[in-house]
Amino acid sequence: MNLILTVLEIVAPVGLLGLVGFLWVRLGFEYRLEFITRLCMTLSLPPLVFTALMKTEIDPAALTSLSLAAALAYGALTVAFWAVTTALGLDRRTFLAPLIFGNTGNVGLPLALFAFGQAGLGYAVVVFAVMILWHFTFGLWMVAGGGSPARLLREPIMGATLLGALFLWQGWETPRWLTNSLDLLGQIAIPLMLITLGVAVARLNAGKLGRAVWLSLLRAAICLAASLGAGLLFGLPPVALAVLILQVTTPVAVTSYMMAEKYGADAQSVAGLVIASTLLSVVTLPLTLAFLI
Template sequence: MDLLAPLSGIAAVVVPVFLIAALGFGWSRAKLPYDSAFITTFAINVSTPCLVFSSLARLSLGGDDLLIMAAASIGSMALAGLLATPILLASRLPLRVYLPALSFPNGGNMGIPVCLFAFGETGLGLAVLFFATLAVLQFTIGPALAAGRTDVKQVLRTPVIYAVALAVLVLTTGFQPPQWVTNTTTLLGNCAVPLMLFSLGVALAGLRMEGMVRSLAMSALRLLLGFAAGWAMVEILDLEGTIRGVVLLESTMPVAVFNYLWALRYNNAPQEVAGMVLGSTALSFLTLPLLLAAVM
């Protein structure tokens, strides 16, 4: 029984993530009704900001812990990009196409649910903080890398940024929001995790892998670079416990779907990025049990 306990714990994390994403995948392939525009708009503008606010506002972390987690998030993504750059240059592959995909992990659709199932509410809050930092970078540096410029108006229209600011204000001042605010944001935030996973499955169903060998090679590189960058950051910052596990998990997530959306928007070889999203997500379902065994 003792030998089966770790496997049971890992299965408790991996299986729900896989099944909900698979449900979205099958739903799309069955051509059942799915209003992608509404779901995406609702998730970005309502449920995810509410999840960010309600999760961060409940965290029992000091200001130093918040800064450390934000630094670990920024550092892991920056280091992954730095490690990827000479590899891409040596391979004569365009930085604008591949660098964002190798730098930004799927810390939202996949990372948040995995951390929730692995580490409970504390893991959820820390993962949300990682994702919030990622979202800010992805809406500033992401377009800059993909199109050579930063869309300031797009950044200012990102509700997650304001949710983070309000949550940090609550944490630093000790102000207690009215119970109706807490209940409302918690209720709406609870929609975010299943919507993220379901939407991930729907998005994957619409992608096609072209240039399979290169896509798989770059997908494996994303996971390796993410783990290496995450490992370096937890060692540099001397992180332990849940924070260490969350940073490693989030850093090693597959290519974020938003990378494909940016590539599509700027006509920046979207089929290549789509292959990386699909390939890295498939590989991550195979490697996730090993990763969980290392951090749990």
């Protein structure tokens, strides 16, 4: 019973804030998704990532191991899902990126924070940074036939990640007044991201949900195997291993739908994956957390 209550305490805030966004749209209220997304990605999430990295107390060896384990996990997912899309005859422009990249920002960061505290958030940010690096290079190239390191470096989230990593590595800290200001700005990100997730799901018109459901089940199994194997291979400590598994197994990111819509891939099929994997995560995430805790 205590375990169930603990998992509920962790998952409930994520689900309730997502439900707020979903109901907000269903009730007919205006929600400017593009503005809120831009606000989070350019103004609030970068300070959250920077301060989380700067204040994280991670042994340098553990930090290196986690980064390498995350890179290996996403590399394994890329190979595995490339094989899956080839075997099933699926369009790689449409399906490969959504199958690889989970919602490590909207869902993974708050879950890691609620489940494992500030240390968990710090680990989650490291995995998030590795995912962002691969998503905005290989993932963007797959969907749009473009993307480069130069484009990646223009993203505020990457600048914050690199700067935060430098401060973490050197043991530097910003002045207290600046840290407090950045903390306050970063606190906007998590509730807005969760509400926005609910809004985005409410606005999706899903297609081919039957295929999306079994693909989501297959994806969940492969993501669990890849993250667990990579974490054990690098001998990650328990909390770091738990966060790696949690981040890699998050449901398909809403940004995958946005990218498919923007660059002319089959956005409806991606929408189906977003909805199916998000609904599936209502069951899989509590079970994963129960196992990890």
